[in-house]
Amino acid sequence: MAQDTIFGKIASGEIPVEILAETDRVIAFPDIAPQAAMHILVIPKTAEYENVAELAAGDPELLAEMITVAKRLADERSNGEFRIIFNNGASAGQTVFHVHAHVLAGDLGEGSLVGA
Ligand code: 5GP
Numbered sequence: 001m002a003q004d005t006i007f008g009k010i011a012s013g014e015i016p017v018e019i020l021a022e023t024d025r026v027i028a029f030p031d032i033a034p035q036a037a038m039h040i041l042v043i044p045k046t047a048e049y050e051n052v053a054e055l056a057a058g059d060p061e062l063l064a065e066m067i068t069v070a071k072r073l074a075d076e077r078s079n080g081e082f083r084i085i086f087n088n089g090a091s092a093g094q095t096v097f098h099v100h101a102h103v104l105a106g107d108l109g110e111g112s113l114v115g116a
Pocket of ligand 1: 017030031033034086087093095096097
């Protein structure tokens with residue numbers, strides 16, 4: 001079970017954000033420090049999963065729903081193409097231990113990779 005993180009507080013509504021997409025189980029909001037023309041975070045509302053490996057093992061349908069939301073955002077806000085990044089573990093650049101997808105589109109710079 002993930003600890004109480006900033007994304008848990010965003011998911012519960014305790015910390016308000018601009019919600020860009022929402023389903024029963026997923027929300028999306030802008031990254032506070034964007035690294036591309038479009039840089040959106042897609043998270044499950046549940047704080048049960050710390051990282052994408054845990055999510056894939058525990059609830060693959062929820063992971064698929066995150067990808068579907070990412071595609072919808074890219075369709076609505078860019079040309080439908082996007083880069084998706086999950087940092088999995090501190091040494092891989094993960095800083096918030098509530099699973100989240102970085103969804104990037106538009107001008108990605110010179111091969112920018114979040115956290116790299
Ligand atoms: P990680 O390094 O864990 O893969 O990604 C965490 C991301 O969350 C970073 O890109 C960082 O800019 C973003 N972030 C951290 N705190 C906040 C916040 O309070 N609000 C939003 N919208 N993004 C945040």
